[in-house]
Amino acid sequence: MWRKNIYLISFLILAIVTLLFYMYLFNIYEVNVSVSPSELFADGKSTVKIEAVPLNSFGKRAPFRQVSAEFEITEGKNLVSIVSIDKSKGTMTLKSKYEPGKVAVTIKPEKSLLPTLVEIPVNPNFADAN
Numbered sequence: 001m002w003r004k005n006i007y008l009i010s011f012l013i014l015a016i017v018t019l020l021f022y023m024y025l026f027n028i029y030e031v032n033v034s035v036s037p038s039e040l041f042a043d044g045k046s047t048v049k050i051e052a053v054p055l056n057s058f059g060k061r062a063p064f065r066q067v068s069a070e071f072e073i074t075e076g077k078n079l080v081s082i083v084s085i086d087k088s089k090g091t092m093t094l095k096s097k098y099e100p101g102k103v104a105v106t107i108k109p110e111k112s113l114l115p116t117l118v119e120i121p122v123n124p125n126f127a128d129a130n
Helices: 002-026
Strands: 030-036 047-055 069-075 080-086 091-096 101-109 116-123
Touching: 030 101, 030 116, 047 101, 069 080, 091 101
Parallel strands: none
Antiparallel strands: 030 047, 047 091, 069 101, 080 091, 101 116
């Protein structure tokens, strides 16, 4: 009799802990957009990676989760070229060309209510000689 009760209580505790882990650790609560590095140089070699990062309730990356995203270059299309884009993983890599300016990219993650606008400066590739 006691053995059955212990098994039942152990099963219920395990089910509750598993549910809490899923709800707070693995569930996506917010999507953050990461840009690394934050700027480009007009040298034809500089690259930047834009990524939609799923966050859990603790504000950390949700383990084993990815979020899809749509990307649209709204300003400065002539300043960069697209090296790679993976909409299902929510990543995009841009490579600078030889003109300075500003690039604006609109990111629409699947799990986000509103799109995010990212502005990436493309700096000249020389030091100021003052």
